[in-house]
Amino acid sequence: MSSILDPKQTTAPKGYRSHWYPYYAGFSPLFAQSALEYLNAKKGDIIVDPWNGSGTTTFVSARSGIASVGVDLNPVMTIVAKARSSTIEDYIQAKVIALDAIANFDQMRKNRSDEDMLTYWFTKESAKIIRQLEYSMRFSRDIPNESVSTGSLSDSEALVYLALFRVVRNFIKRFIGSNDTWIRKTKTSAEKVKITKYELISEFARETSALFAESTKETDRHLLKPKIFTGDSKMTPLSAESADFIITSPPYCTRIDYAVKTTPELAIIGHNPKTFDQIRRSLMGTTTVSKDIGDIDSSWGQECLIFLNRLKSHRSKASGGYYYKSHFEYFSSLYQSIREMDRILKSNGKAVLVIQDSYYKEIHNNVPLIAQEMAGSVNLNIENVFEFSKNLSMASINTRSNIYRPIYTPKESVLVFSKS
Numbered sequence: 001m002s003s004i005l006d007p008k009q010t011t012a013p014k015g016y017r018s019h020w021y022p023y024y025a026g027f028s029p030l031f032a033q034s035a036l037e038y039l040n041a042k043k044g045d046i047i048v049d050p051w052n053g054s055g056t057t058t059f060v061s062a063r064s065g066i067a068s069v070g071v072d073l074n075p076v077m078t079i080v081a082k083a084r085s086s087t088i089e090d091y092i093q094a095k096v097i098a099l100d101a102i103a104n105f106d107q108m109r110k111n112r113s114d115e116d117m118l119t120y121w122f123t124k125e126s127a128k129i130i131r132q133l134e135y136s137m138r139f140s141r142d143i144p145n146e147s148v149s150t151g152s153l154s155d156s157e158a159l160v161y162l163a164l165f166r167v168v169r170n171f172i173k174r175f176i177g178s179n180d181t182w183i184r185k186t187k188t189s190a191e192k193v194k195i196t197k198y199e200l201i202s203e204f205a206r207e208t209s210a211l212f213a214e215s216t217k218e219t220d221r222h223l224l225k226p227k228i229f230t231g232d233s234k235m236t237p238l239s240a241e242s243a244d245f246i247i248t249s250p251p252y253c254t255r256i257d258y259a260v261k262t263t264p265e266l267a268i269i270g271h272n273p274k275t276f277d278q279i280r281r282s283l284m285g286t287t288t289v290s291k292d293i294g295d296i297d298s299s300w301g302q303e304c305l306i307f308l309n310r311l312k313s314h315r316s317k318a319s320g321g322y323y324y325k326s327h328f329e330y331f332s333s334l335y336q337s338i339r340e341m342d343r344i345l346k347s348n349g350k351a352v353l354v355i356q357d358s359y360y361k362e363i364h365n366n367v368p369l370i371a372q373e374m375a376g377s378v379n380l381n382i383e384n385v386f387e388f389s390k391n392l393s394m395a396s397i398n399t400r401s402n403i404y405r406p407i408y409t410p411k412e413s414v415l416v417f418s419k420s
């Protein structure tokens with residue numbers, strides 16, 4: 001039996017396309033490859049990733065000629081994952097879309113009726129120019145005032161959007177923190193980025209060519225296109241017992257706002273502050289909490305119940321209120337998602353989950369153990385655990401959270417479950 005590599009090992013060769021959209025939450029394609037080998041996955045099997053992110057699982061499966069399905073609730077990640085599994089044919093089609101977009105640019109000047117989130121970083125006029133290019137890219141799609149429906153986007157259209165994502169990120173680079181942990185909005189109009197139509201179009205042409213130069217025949221050789229959906233891990237669009245294997249990584253339990261990290265991209269695909277907020281609230285691990293939460297379910301297991309009780313009675317401000325609620329919601333979603341994995345897995349199917357532990361103040365949040373206990377309450381039995389230590393995590397970036405506890409190195413666990 002082959003061994004599983006460290007999920008955070010970052011030295012994947014260019015052919016794995018991780019650098020197309022560097023996703024701070026992604027795992028290494030070499031890890032995903034090692035998981036496929038460990039599972040002995042072969043052609044004819046179906047691999048699922050219910051938290052697909054930048055599409056590492058689906059791309060690596062596709063590259064090995066194995067069918068796969070990827071689900072993520074953030075529509076930006078649907079676009080990134082679709083673009084990542086594009087072929088030379090998609091590239092040729094994408095080139096036509098990009099050239100048409102540039103050619104039709106001048107006829108596409110329309111005003112949005114709602115607030116354009118691009119003005120968070122760009123002057124009104126510059127935001128209009130970017131929007132004009134984006135409308136022009138939608139060419140035959142007559143939906144000028146709505147956000148793009150990612151479900152109906154082809155892989156070539158996704159590629160063109162990915163190029164525009166990269167263009168906008170380049171223009172607003174100075175507002176993005178190192179390792180993408182925050183993106184600052186401008187406070188004054190003097191700070192806003194000003195661009196001309198020619199600057200935009202030349203950057204767009206440059207990024208499109210750069211991306212496309214890497215759509216090589218080598219990657220295409222065995223590529224079996226994955227199915228990528230925008231959907232919820234708590235209710236995936238998959239039928240019962242349809243998956244042979246799951247390779248995935250749930251959102252971190254350290255209150256990372258996945259939607260906020262993709263604000264520029266959500267702005268580009270046409271979201272307004274209201275629809276942005278809806279996406280943000282719907283994502284697992286978000287910093288927002290609902291007014292009412294349900295009751296603890298004993299199936300979440302001992303470790304989870306003990307953790308939540310310690311949190312509730314912690315002396316520090318907001319622990320028993322806001323923080324209790326946000327952790328409660330996280331575990332509730334994790335449990336529902338694990339049940340869903342159990343539903344979609346075939347019997348004898350296996351699931352590989354990458355999960356990190358963390359601390360709330362001095363209380364150890366042993367998410368890997370909690371996930372094992374949750375899985376134990378359905379039909380998923382733990383078969384193997386691999387542990388890797390990391391030097392830098394979201395928890396250690398926030399130095400204020402270190403006040404209550406000694407220096408700690410987060411542990412990344414790879415849990416392998418099999419369905420009885």
Ligand SMILES: C[S@@+](CC[C@H](N)C(=O)[O-])C[C@H]1O[C@@H](n2cnc3c(N)ncnc32)[C@H](O)[C@@H]1O
Pocket residue numbers: 023025026027028050051052053054055056057071072073074077231232233234248249250251252258282283284285333
């Ligand atoms: C740790 S990341 C996965 C990264 C992925 N393994 C990769 O290599 O890019 C977790 C992902 O879960 C997504 N997510 C959060 N809540 C979700 C939900 N309820 N259903 C599906 N996806 C969700 C986030 O948008 C994020 O992309």
